[in-house]
Amino acid sequence: MSPGPSRRLAPFGWLLAAALIAAWPSLAPNAFFVHLGQTFAYTAIAVIGLNLLLGLSGQMSLGQAGFYALGAYGSAITATTLGWPLLLAMPFGVLVAAAAGVAVGLVALRTRGLYLAMATLAFGFVVEIWAQRAVDLTGGTMGLFGVPTLDFGNPRNTAAYTFWVAAGLLLLVQIGSDWIFASATGRQLRAIKESESFARTVGLNVPLWRTAVFAASAMLAGLAGVLFAHQTGFVSSDAFSIRLSIALLIAAVIGGLGATRGPLLGTAILVAITELIAGFHTVGLIIYGGILLVVLLLVPEGAVAFWRARPACCGAAPSTRRFHPHQVASRLCRWRAVAARAWRWQACPSPTPASRRCGM
Amino acid sequence: MGATNLVQLLVGGMAMGAIYTLTAKGLFIAHLATGRMNFGQGDFLMVAAYLSLAALGLGLPLPLAVACVILALGVMGWGLERFAVRPLDRFGTGRAAGAHAWILTTAGVALIVQNTVELVWGKSSQYSPPLFSARREEVVTIAGAGFFVEELLVILAAVAVVGAFYWFLFRSRWGKDVYAVAFNPESAALLGIDVRRTVVMVWVLAALLAAVSGILVGPLVTVQPHMGLIFTVKALAVASLGGFANPLGILVGGLLFGVAEALSNYWDSAYGDLYPLLFVVAMLVVRPSGLFGEARADVR
Amino acid sequence: MAGTRRFALAAAAAALIVGGAAQAQQPATVRVGVIQGLSGPPAITDFGESYLQGIRLALKDHEARNPRTKIELVIYDDEANPQRAVSLTQRLIQNDNAAAVIGTVNSGNVLAFAPILQRARIPLVAGPAIATDITQRFIADRPSFIFRCSMVEQFQIDAMLDWGVKTFRRIGLLHSTTGYGNFAAREIQEGLRRRGATLVATEAAAPGLNDLTAQMIRLRDAGAELVLNFHESFELLYRPLPRINYRPAVAGNWGLSSLKVLEIVGKEAIEGTVMGQALDLSDPKARAFDERMRTEYGAAYRWPVVAALGYDAGQVMFRAVERAGRPDPAAIRDALETLDGVEAVSATPARPFSPEDHECLDREHVFLGVWRDGRVVRLEPR
Helix, strand or coil: CCCHHHHHHHHHHHHHHHHHHHHHHHHCCCHHHHHHHHHHHHHHHHHHHHHHHHHHCCCCCCCHHHHHHHHHHHHHHHHHCCCCCHHHHHHHHHHHHHHHHHHHHHHHCCCCHHHHHHHHHHHHHHHHHHHHHCHHHHCCCCCECCCCCCCCCCHHHHHHHHHHHHHHHHHHHHHHHHHHHHCHHHHHHHHHHHCHHHHHHCCCCHHHHHHHHHHHHHHHHHHHHHHHHHHHCCECHHHHCHHHHHHHHHHHHHHCCCCCCHHHHHHHHHHHHHHHHCCCCCCHHHHHHHHHHHHHHHCCCCCCHHHHCCCHHHCCCCCCCCCCHHHHHHHHHHHHHHHHHHHHCCCCCCCCHHHHHHHC | CCHHHHHHHHHHHHHHHHHHHHHHHHHHHHHHHHCCCCCCHHHHHHHHHHHHHHHHHCCCCHHHHHHHHHHHHHHHHHHHHHHHHHHHHCCCCCCCCCCCHHHHHHHHHHHHHHHHHHHHHCCCCECCCCCCCCCCCCEEEECCEEEEHHHHHHHHHHHHHHHHHHHHHHHCHHHHHHHHHHHCHHHHHHCCCCHHHHHHHHHHHHHHHHHHHHHHHCCCCCECHHHHHHHHHHHHHHHHHHCCCCHHHHHHHHHHHHHHHHHHHHHCHHHCCHHHHHHHHHHHHHCCCCCCCCCCCCCC | CHHHHHHHHHHHHHHHHHHHHHHHHCCCEEEEEEEECCCCCHHHHHHHHHHHHHHHHHHHHHHHCCCCCEEEEEEEECCCCHHHHHHHHHHHHHHCCCCEEEECCCHHHHHHHHHHHHHHCCCEEECCCCCCCCCCCCCCCCCCCEEECCCCHHHHHHHHHHHHHHHCCCEEEEEECCHHHHHHHHHHHHHHHHCCCCEEEEEEECCCCCCCHHHHHHHHHCCCCEEEEECCCCCHHHCCHHHHCCCCEEEECHHHHCHHHHHHHCHHHHCCCEEEECCCCCCHHHHHHHHHHHHHHHHHCCCHHHHHHHHHHHHHHHHHHHHHCCCCHHHHHHHHHCCCCCCCCCCCCCCCCECCECECCCHHHCEEEEEECCEEEECCCC
16 A cells, blocks of 8 residues: 555646646657557557456456447547537547446456456457458448647647647546555455455445446546547548557556556556557567566566555665655665665565664 | 268268367477466477478478487477466466466467468468378268268377376376366475476467377378367367366367368358357356366456 | 968868768668568468568669668568557557658558558558558549559459450359458359359358368359469468369469469469469560569578569559658658669569559559479460
């Protein structure tokens, strides 16, 4: 559980993030980085949804691409073919995804573990196949064109507007996620993940919670799909394959499941890897696989462990002030201990005079 | 649809179903003992298919080629467990925050394996020479229906391997060790079972099953580096269908799935790949632990 | 005093002139972006890699002629994913300052990023995508920045249907369920209707299928003498044929001319298969190109016609860049449109483009090829 000082400092983090979002289109080296920022923002939203589902309530889903697709098509089709205004079409897309989430969640009530993974995987495939074959409705792989972009009447600034909308929504979702993780809701979900029968005995309505979390994560994946559809004005069923579900899972796990900051970190890593290997078409997969292996072998809990790790050998920092020398030293000790752990593959470096000094 | 067509489709479907069964058994046994599986099982199958076609292309006799492929995949399975799965346990196993890390490490290995195959053999499809007949087109006619000799022999070989697998699991000492470790590793250790060796053996066995299915699948399908993922998905479907607790269920599930694929392609070719998946989902809704799985109450 | 100052002035003037001349003689580097499908199933990578092989050889030839302008290729893999293709296009335009783009395999991807390139006024030579209306969509916007150097699906289908309707009575179709397959199916049905014929059977198949027995059984039972093969795994159709005792004539798009298909299916099975073609290997220029590719790439060279079109696309692009002389997209576009004297390896004419026609290959340049004794030759009309 997050200690006191971190929680008190959270609003400052959000304000800092808001300032960064507002300034990014001007700070970015060129317009491509604004485009990357948009992609990062809506992908992170979907990964936060998966983190809630898998990290907090322990339900595995390999079919998030299905909800993503439903959101994208729900918004794109109503905006293009039916001509709805964006303010109606976008929430409609999210609603379609949420409804599907409730349906899948109800099915998920009966399955656990790998069976649930298979059921959600099948769901993802079913949506992809439907999107590919129902050509009259979805345009199939040739795609749906002319989906309106978020230009608010000023086409020259579309990239910046899209980024602000996506990143603003990401900030709201992240705040929500922070709140859930720290609140009673989060604790209840963790209890369900630990042991359902126990949760039932203390009066939690387990089916309701499980379905609600499924719907929430589907809604977030749908929101991501909606933003994706309106980013470039083109939606093709090729984008919603199992590779997308796997990519979201990779981002969630590599960032750190069950940690509220994990998705941001994981999405950043995912986007960085994708852009890095774009030019390496002969060895790109080796690089990708290699990074996955190295990061997870070093820190199986995810990249967020570099911040969270608090081996007992480092002791507790006596001061709660963030930049007090004791705090800084303790944090440095923690980082060193994590690196030492990873390098020597031991749970904790054996107690030496140096490490005892860490605790101060 | 005539009887001849039906039989031909059934045999073709069962041949592919046999392959799915073998692959799924690899997933099953790893999951049984350790709660994890090789996300790159299909890619191991792909490597085995490539090694097999390379060995046969060099002119090696069949038994020698099979031995080489099995040896190579056994080493890969050992390496996977040693370097991509075991290090994840060094901070304690179970419900730790890193409980899903094995998905990414095995997937990472799968990507590396796929890229390596692409570098060596190229990204195109390959011709895979027949195993049991002189030419691929060798057809035997039984009661008016033509069958590929390869297909029939693949079914027989798969049944033989499944039989050997059963004997191993239920008759031999090692099989009992596996079940003991599956039930509770700590109590197994207390009973004198070498848990580490059992776990290593299980992962090597999973890789060997991928090897056998890879060797058998070569003549049936077009071999290309990208074929791994879809086999992993279908193996997962078959294992879910049959139940992760029962090897007999996986055999039935695999054959059912293969036949369902063939028949649904006949009846409605535009949606032929959709119906088997819907079938799996329907089965999971009706019987959440698979056809033969036991519903275990959640008492943790 | 006066002498020194005059001397200093003269020296300064000389320095400026020499410096300015050096500046003018410094070659400008033009970046040409290449987006291709280089990973994924062979149905994508065979196209993408072959086309890229052609482009690379064209660059080598261009550099061997000692040009003024230095060209740098920036190559990206779009993984057959439209989202990646669009993202990479943005990267080329905004981050890499590409002055022109060549690409890609999937027609859907091309249609996704072509509007972006048109809006950004950067020329695109599309290929090997074959969807019929890639250039047509933009030709009315004068100036159109979208060109294409590849087979056009409509032309192949027209040639095939003309021959098929004349030679066979019962025609069946096997198509994949992707956009490419559906598109082709629609055009075939349209084309047959115009010629007063219908299909006796239409079978679809998902792109990832391993086995087409069910579909071929149905085509056999419908009595199809000619099967039109528009499925991405080109060799899959042949496999079940011996077992179900069926030996139809097969015709399809240029995918069937890949050497890999010959290797997998075997010489006897593929004998007599007809496909759309733009490279006639009995032509000495084409044969010379074939030899050079084999020497250059060895076993990795597996698709003569796609590599040839890649080579011609590269030639066309690099000549236009040379004529423009600087990284100026508009100048490159104009140079492309007015290009002349191209010595193409494929059937591309010496003057490939005009303000109304941005296609390398027009209807008259597409013909039918047939497999005879392990080689693809021109199908002689009977």
